[in-house]
Amino acid sequence: MTTQAYLGIDVGSISTNLVLIDSGATVLFSAYRRVDGNPIHSVQKALQEMRIAIPDSLEISGVGTTGSARTLIGAVVGADIVKNEISAHARAALHLHPEAQTIFEIGGQDSKVTILRNGVVVDFAMNLICAAGTGSFLDSQAKRLSLSIEELGERALLSNDPTTIAGRCTVFAESDMIHKQQTGHPQHDIVMGLCQAMVRNFLSNVCAGKEIRPPIVLQGGVSANRGIRRAFNEALRTEVIIPQHNMVMGAYGAALLAARANPTRTRFRGYSLCDREIATRSFRCNDCPNQCEVIEIMDHDESLGRSGGRCRKWEQGVQAGGSP
């Protein structure tokens, strides 16, 4: 007896996430792994892990991809639906918390706010030219303090009197932290101050002009950080909801979308893609002054698709957008 399952893959700047659900939207398998410079390899490895972990009777009936590498990975694995991460995250949040009015999603390099009303996305905003207040920054600061990112969160909870840290700019926040450290502030207060600065920055920049109403769902890699959760709760004077699959919500959303699309025959290329040598090559299109660098994804001699052009002339094999 085979059971139908739907796979969601979210490949972002920092992590590659995989979620496998059954037709009742129950999570059968999930993985969160850091991208090691090569998104294709990390997806191959994650798929291999999944293959070992799940019973053979599961049959993949639909695949959705999301995240900044959604088009590339969509072509590599053979996705049925390729969706932007804003819609994917909203899908997942609304599935678990239909009453949510606001989603905060803080990932490796992106931070986003999505405004929901009556179970529908009505507005969104994304950080534009500044990465202060995203996961990468916390990562680098944790490294500088020789803490793991988990320890950083735990440490922050110890603080009773958080130090004020300048949070507008990552570089200046770092100088300020060093300064506070040199003047003798305890580490847990500095770390909590850092979390507060990040939250302040997020609320005043990304959320500028948006009406933030509870219930608020906080998701994305950074939502695992307990210091950040505490800072949000304090700043908003309300308890933010951490959904069940907070780290992999994008992938969960993509899986839900694939399940909803329910393709009659999936385009998934099968587990054999894990063992194959998939490479990319690039060429410059000289048809217009844009001179785009077009990336072609090759499985040996077979072209899986192309991406990277500014127009959609070269895009093949992958249909971005798709029906919702």
Next chain:
Amino acid sequence: MTALAIPPWGNYSIALAASVECLRVTPWSTRSTTPEIMKLGAEASPEFSCLAFKATTGYFIKAAMEGVEYGVMVNSMGTCRLRYYRELQQKILKDRGLSLFIFGLGYDGIKPPLIRHFDPTMGDFLRCSARAFFKVHAVDSIEKLAWETRARELHTGDTTRLMNACLKDLDNARTVPAIRAVSRGVPARFRTVPTDAAARPLKIGLLGEASILRDSYLNHNLEETLGSLGVEVRNFFLLGNEMAKIFNIGLWSPESRGALTRLARPYLKSRVGGHALESVAYTLRCAREQYDGVIHVSPTGCMPEISIRPILRKISQDHSIPILELSFDEHSSHVGVVTRLEAFADILRERRKQASS
């Protein structure tokens, strides 16, 4: 023959190039900025100058490096920093030891400096002006058909290919009768594109700063990206309308300055500068004409367009029309732009579904 650099202004570059032939110069023009030009411009420009300044500066630098002697630059419209761009660019060129001379295109006596310098005969001047006029209108009609057709095309890319072919024919047409023949043939050519007649695509108004609206490199190919997402756009910067506005022709047309000022008055009583007043007026028109949404584009740090953002938000609330604000600079990431457009289209589609149920 001497050459004259005309900064890219989307498909209108074809018409602009035709207009300077009477000066007996070779037009040095392209339809959009290139990565190389952008790089040159960004290096030479002050960090906080707007994207349009960086792009045009880069264009003049590249032209000068290729041995072009002259250039033209708009320099007196509105009250934004654009007024001073020509002077500043001339200085930047001089500091780099480049000798291209830029003519200002503002009002400077009945005969602008450009005309005074090249002194074309009256006959030549009128002939070229007529050609440019008809080319502008031909471009406008090609654009309009492309917006409609692209959102309904069955095979991605058909419309763009046809559009480029039409523009090429237009570029090659040298006489007024030839230009008009191309124009007349355009609607029939667009009807050959296989489309889904039953489709009811989303309709989005594009408005904001003119060079971003028009240069497909600067706006990350907004029109085409939206078109392939099944969205019919209307770009509110049409040079035909703009010319009428500048020369005050068609005082009673809905596109005239007076009509737009009246339309915007409940929200904005000042002209602000640039195309800010137009942005407010057209947003209201989109709301009135039941567009699904509006995308407001501006270069990062654009004074006029940023000044009116709070007004647009108010209009968005009052008239319940979603507005996506996009600002562009040379660091804008393409993936980021596409993600926002896709998410915005998703929102609009969901709204429609809710409204109909």
